[in-house]
Amino acid sequence: VQLVESGGGLVQPGGSLRLSCAASGFIFSNYAMSWYRQAPGKEREWVARITSAGGSKYYADSVKGRFTISRDNAKNTVYLQMNSLKPEDTAVYYCNVRRQGMDFWGKGTLVTVSS
8 A cells, every 4th residue: 555645835824735645556446535634743633534436525623614625536546625724734644544454644745834
């Protein structure tokens, strides 16, 4: 299993970013996918989840209404569109898949929200 995140960077408060996670090594369309984040000095927290066919999406209260998770099963890629970004969204964002009882993670992509 390989998960590679991209799309992070520096953005001003109120701005937008779209993160991508390219997956390989498993049948992507069979699995739900999730995004997590870890801010400096804090524990990793769950952000959003999308079911295998994309029919259901779930969000942490802290991002509901601002972030949108989506996937393209033809491209083996999951996305996180982040709008109305706040300084407290600053974190390393990780892609996750739980497969056969095991969690797999990418190396993460850093998002910094600052003026």
